[in-house]
Amino acid sequence: xxRQSTVAGQFYTGSADLLRSDLAGxxxxxxxxxKVLGIIAPHAGYMYSGAxxxxxxxxxEIPSTVLIIGPNHHGAGAAVALxxxxxxxxxxGTVPINxxxxxxxxxxxxxxxxxxxxxxxxxxxxxxxxxxxxxxxDVSIAALCLGYGDYAAVKQIGxxxxxxxxxxxxxxxxxxxxxxxxxxxxxxxxxxDNQALERVLALDPEGLLRICRSEHITMCGxxxxxxxxxxxxxxxxKQAELVNYATSGDVTGDNHQVVGYxxxxxx
Numbered sequence: 001x002x003r004q005s006t007v008a009g010q011f012y013t014g015s016a017d018l019l020r021s022d023l024a025g026x027x028x029x030x031x032x033x034x035k036v037l038g039i040i041a042p043h044a045g046y047m048y049s050g051a052x053x054x055x056x057x058x059x060x061e062i063p064s065t066v067l068i069i070g071p072n073h074h075g076a077g078a079a080v081a082l083x084x085x086x087x088x089x090x091x092x093g094t095v096p097i098n099x100x101x102x103x104x105x106x107x108x109x110x111x112x113x114x115x116x117x118x119x120x121x122x123x124x125x126x127x128x129x130x131x132x133x134x135x136x137x138d139v140s141i142a143a144l145c146l147g148y149g150d151y152a153a154v155k156q157i158g159x160x161x162x163x164x165x166x167x168x169x170x171x172x173x174x175x176x177x178x179x180x181x182x183x184x185x186x187x188x189x190x191x192x193d194n195q196a197l198e199r200v201l202a203l204d205p206e207g208l209l210r211i212c213r214s215e216h217i218t219m220c221g222x223x224x225x226x227x228x229x230x231x232x233x234x235x236x237x238k239q240a241e242l243v244n245y246a247t248s249g250d251v252t253g254d255n256h257q258v259v260g261y262x263x264x265x266x267x
Contacts, residue, residue: 001084001087002086003083003087006120007123007126007127012045012050016092022050023134033059033061034059034267035061035267036173037231037236037266038229040200040225041128042177042178042179043124043128047251056264056265060173062135062139063136063139063173064138065141065168065171065172066132066175067143067175069143069224069227070122070144070145070176071146073124076117077115079146079148080111081112081113081114081115082115083145084097084114088129090130092133093133095132095133095140095141098142101142105144110153110157112160115145122145125145148223154209155205158229158233159230159231161174165235174232176227178222179259180192180196180260181193181218184258190260193262195211200264201241201242201264202240203237208229237267240264240265247259
């Protein structure tokens with residue numbers, strides 16, 4: 001299957017030349033990049049969260065295979081939706097779906113279904129692809145779109161992803177696509193997001209789900225993030241680092257109702 005860019009021209013420019021220029025401006029030059037197992041990156045429009053995402057991606061080596069996990073904002077399609085074999089198009093060109101990794105994910109991940117419907121209008125995975133493609137032009141990807149799940153389901157999915165990656169036998173970067181608190185004051189967003197990020201930095205996926213539920217933290221990608229933390233932990237992750245945090249108010253100057261953004265590396 002071929003997935004067209006659905007939010008090019010909205011969340012980021014639809015012009016290849018302008019997109020390269022934009023990415024060059026928001027991905028800082030870093031002398032030394034780190035090998036990591038996972039990263040959390042935000043998925044708002046590039047003018048709002050692109051700099052936060054860019055600072056995270058700038059710190060890491062992008063291997064030739066990347067698994068992107070994002071939330072299902074629209075509720076369409078399967079609850080654990082793996083994009084079928086094929087390719088994704090962006091203004092920068094074509095990115096192939098990794099057929100072998102897809103097959104291993106279907107084999108090892110409980111609940112997974114090959115399903116394009118969940119991905120059709122979902123922006124959270126798409127906005128990550130130009131960053132990855134810009135930094136690693138020969139990359140291939142797999143893409144999982146997740147609905148809500150409790151910790152038992154999250155653990156099974158994360159363990160399955162880790163088993164698939166071990167069977168794959170090559171480096172795979174796991175990208176968890178998530179924004180943080182939505183539409184609260186900057187002060188409230190930072191307070192709540194600090195609580196969630198404490199659990200992320202402690203590599204505590206169950207605690208992350210619990211604190212987001214108990215404190216009403218509207219982190220839209222909490223399930224993809226928790227799944228990534230489970231998988232990374234199974235693959236040997238011992239540390240995490242908050243690379244950058246900001247809110248939309250830092251761009252717009254309006255701190256009354258903001259969205260929070262964080263980039264975190266896990267290794």
